[in-house]
Amino acid sequence: MIFPLEQLVKYSNNIYEITVAANRRAYQMAMVKDPLIEENEDKTVSLAAQQLFNNKVTIRIDQK
Numbered sequence: 001m002i003f004p005l006e007q008l009v010k011y012s013n014n015i016y017e018i019t020v021a022a023n024r025r026a027y028q029m030a031m032v033k034d035p036l037i038e039e040n041e042d043k044t045v046s047l048a049a050q051q052l053f054n055n056k057v058t059i060r061i062d063q064k
């Protein structure tokens with residue numbers, strides 16, 4: 001799986017937020033050793049971004 005650049009270009013909200021969310025999701029998946037990582041040839045950030053773009057995972061921003 002490659003990083004979904006096409007979806008990133010079409011993304012209409014804050015690109016910084018989606019990038020940070022993908023990195024945090026990738027870190028989370030690596031820490032719990034998600035089996036999906038091995039299925040996708042260890043491309044964790046690409047998998048995390050794909051999950052965000054396909055709404056399998058959502059972003060929640062806490063306001064302080």
